[in-house]
Amino acid sequence: xxxxxxxxxxxxxxxxxxxxxxxxxxxxxxxxxxxxxxxxxxxxxxxxxxxxxxxxxxxxxxxxxxxxxxxxxxxxxxxxxxxxxxxxxxxxxxxxxxxxxxxxxxxxxxxxxxxxxxxxxxxxxxxxxxxxxxxxxxxxxxxxxxxxxxxxxxxxxxxxxxxxxxxxxxxxxxxxxxxxxxxxxxxxxxxxxxxxxxxxxxxxxxxxxxxxxxxxxxxxxxxxxxxxxxxxxxxxxxxxxxxxxxxxxxxxxxxxxxxxxxxxxxxxxxxxxxxxxxxxxxxxxxxxxxxxxxxxxxxxxxxxxxxxxxxxxxxxxxxxxxxxxxxxxxxxxxxxxxxxxxxxxxxxxxxxxxxxxxxxxxxxxxxxxxxxxxxxxxxxxxxxxxxxxxxxxxxxxxxxxxxxxxxxxxxxxxxxxxxxxxxxxxxxxxxxxxxxxxxxxxxxxxxxxxxxxxxxxxxxxxxxxxxxxxxxxxxxxxxxxxxxxxxxxxxxxxxxxx
Numbered sequence: 001x002x003x004x005x006x007x008x009x010x011x012x013x014x015x016x017x018x019x020x021x022x023x024x025x026x027x028x029x030x031x032x033x034x035x036x037x038x039x040x041x042x043x044x045x046x047x048x049x050x051x052x053x054x055x056x057x058x059x060x061x062x063x064x065x066x067x068x069x070x071x072x073x074x075x076x077x078x079x080x081x082x083x084x085x086x087x088x089x090x091x092x093x094x095x096x097x098x099x100x101x102x103x104x105x106x107x108x109x110x111x112x113x114x115x116x117x118x119x120x121x122x123x124x125x126x127x128x129x130x131x132x133x134x135x136x137x138x139x140x141x142x143x144x145x146x147x148x149x150x151x152x153x154x155x156x157x158x159x160x161x162x163x164x165x166x167x168x169x170x171x172x173x174x175x176x177x178x179x180x181x182x183x184x185x186x187x188x189x190x191x192x193x194x195x196x197x198x199x200x201x202x203x204x205x206x207x208x209x210x211x212x213x214x215x216x217x218x219x220x221x222x223x224x225x226x227x228x229x230x231x232x233x234x235x236x237x238x239x240x241x242x243x244x245x246x247x248x249x250x251x252x253x254x255x256x257x258x259x260x261x262x263x264x265x266x267x268x269x270x271x272x273x274x275x276x277x278x279x280x281x282x283x284x285x286x287x288x289x290x291x292x293x294x295x296x297x298x299x300x301x302x303x304x305x306x307x308x309x310x311x312x313x314x315x316x317x318x319x320x321x322x323x324x325x326x327x328x329x330x331x332x333x334x335x336x337x338x339x340x341x342x343x344x345x346x347x348x349x350x351x352x353x354x355x356x357x358x359x360x361x362x363x364x365x366x367x368x369x370x371x372x373x374x375x376x377x378x379x380x381x382x383x384x385x386x387x388x389x390x391x392x393x394x395x396x397x398x399x400x401x402x403x404x405x406x407x408x409x410x411x412x413x414x415x416x417x418x419x420x421x422x423x424x425x426x427x428x429x430x431x432x433x434x435x436x437x438x439x440x441x442x443x444x445x446x447x448x449x450x451x452x453x454x455x456x457x458x459x460x461x462x463x464x465x466x467x468x469x470x471x472x473x474x475x476x477x478x479x480x481x482x483x484x485x486x487x488x489x490x491x492x493x494x495x496x497x498x
Contacts, residue, residue, distance in 0.1 A: 040090050042122055042134055042142060045157035046071040048081075052112060052150045054105060063149045071144075071153055078124045078131055080144065085131040091123045104236055104317075105145070106260060112143060112150055133235070148237070188432035189215035189483040190439060191490075192446070193230040193288055193474025196467050206254060207284055209242045209473070212446070212464065213490045215483050216437060219450040221462045227493050230288050232316070233476050237261060238489060239316065241293060243283050254283040256295070258319045261493065287369040287376070288474040289406050291316055292325070294368035309393050311368045311381045313406070326364035327378075331400055336364060338400050339380055346382065346396035358382050358394060369402055371472055374412040374419065374429040376402045409477055414438060414454060422456055423447055430475045439475075444468050 048069045069081040078088040097119040101109040109119075120136040135143040142153040192212045213225040229242035238261040243254045279299045286294040294313050312324025328336040343362045347355055359382055367380045378400055384392040402410065413431040419440055420426055428441040431451065438456060440447040448462035478486045 040073060040075065041092060041120060041136055042073045042090070043158070044073065044155055046073070046142060046153040047156050048151045049154050050152040052152075054107070054145070054148050054150060063147075066146075066149075066151065070156075071142075073124075073134075078126075080132060080146070083131075085124060085126045087126060088131060089125045091125070093121045093123070094118055095121050113137075114143075130235070145236075186219060186434060186436045187215075187217050187480055187483040188434055188436045189213065189478040189486055190430060190432065190437075191231060191233065191474065191476040191478075191486075192430075192439070192441075192472060193232075194466060194470045195285060195473045196470050197284075206245060206252075206282060207243055209285065211474070213486070214437075214439065214446075214448060214462070214464070215478075215487055216448075216450075216461075217483075219436060219452075219457075219461065221448060222487070224462065224464055225487075225490050227490065230285070230474055231261070231490065231493070232288055232290065232474065233478075233486070234290050234316070238493075241285070241288055241316065241319075243285065251280050253279070253281040256283050256285075256293075256314075256319050258316050261489075285473055286311075287371075290408065290476070292330075292406050293319070295324075296368065309381075309383055311366050311379075313365075313368060324365040327367045327380075327398070328364060330406060335398070335400050339364060339367065339398050342396050342398045343380055343382060346394060350394065354394075357384050359385055367398065369406065371428050373416045376407050376410050378402050409433060414451065414456065418456060422449060422460075428472050430477075432479065433477055434479050441466075441472055 048066055048071070051063050051066065053063060066081060070079070071081070072079045073088070073090075076087065078085040095118065097109045097114055097116055100119065100121065101107050101112075101114075109115075114135075114137060116137075122134040122136055124131040124134065132144055132146070135145075137143055140155040144151050144153060190213075192214065194210050194212065196208045196210075198206055198208060209228075209230050211227045211229070211231040213227075213231075215222045229240045232239045232241055240259045240261055241257070243256055246253045246255055281299045282297060284296040286296055288294075292313050292315055294311070296309075296311055298309050312322075313330070314321045314324050326336070327339050340362050347358065350358075362380070362382070366383070367378060369376050370379050371377075378398040379395050380398050382394045382396070411431065411433070412429060413435050414429075416429070419429045419438070423440045423442055425442045426440050427443065430439045431437065435451050435454070438449045438451055440449065440460075444466060446462075446464040446466055447460040448464075449460050450457040
């Protein structure tokens, strides 16, 4: 009996520690509810009976047409209106309601009639692709966010049985097959974020950012679009991210900003500037993902800024965070061990004279992402104790794969040798998930080639000039029907290049 008690105590202790390690966003309370394959909290039949638009500019009459649409959730199907997900997986999270809506939709949940402190959010996925996130308000009420609108679903039955339900599913499947047939057409699009370094402290911006949208259909390129700043696709829609230069009391300070393209952000993230006091402060974006950005920054009280020396990764939802997240918050304890061992290996390989000047405590926040020969790499940084000149730091590679929450897609379907054979001066390359396109970046051009049977076309189908020295900080792909959706949205905020 005593042995059983000890075993249960050990299991409880391990589980508590595991839960503690999964909380990446320190400003959002989130508990994962253990899965139970036999129980789906939202299982049953539902109907859309009400809605509330998130963006007031949306035509509410169009949204009103969805009233009466049905939804079904079980182990075999997840259906909402005319959208279907086969063999869905359900993941339940219990989340602080106020913080969830604050960071995800920039609104107070009271506006949706939610007054509970905690809510259940059910993520529905298939083949690791997100179908929808469902907010479970109560046993008989759900909320789902679709195209700028919150829809209220009310339960109409518990079990998925009967002729009517099967006819409904069959009808949706037929529509889904039509979409798949249309999706058999090759359609690809990529948002490429570029940073340009401006070495002139008298200009308003030390670093400028822009986004280029390249899309194609059946290996035929569409008009290329460009937009100012970084246009980042997120679950809640497109966001604009960049830096803005401020001058306070003679000091230069670069402010990071993140702004939803659908509605203005709340005061914390958009309108209130960060106060750095009597310091020169520079922020330089190294990479941008769906939820995080990597930043290189420096601060000093001199008249000129000599170097950008420190690294950090910050959540887009809390872009003013000075601390940054730890590498173990993102990738787990194994990443911390890899970080420390990689740093020690780097220190062993430098001269003794330089070793004495370096910091000996590895800071888990001191990491970021960098592009290298067609892939994202994780790098760490050791700073000198007393930096004197530009570049007073030592960078090192961290032996982990940059997958998961930071980078969702990072595959190169052709070899780097094939890239260099087409563009000898190539610095970087990206391939589309459907293996249709390869985008090759050089010092002053972006080349777009088609791929067939893992071979590149003889000539590029598009060449886009870029500024000399522009650096890729983002690459986000869309395929199939998403290409059209993204094009429509980006057309409204972009200018045409070709």
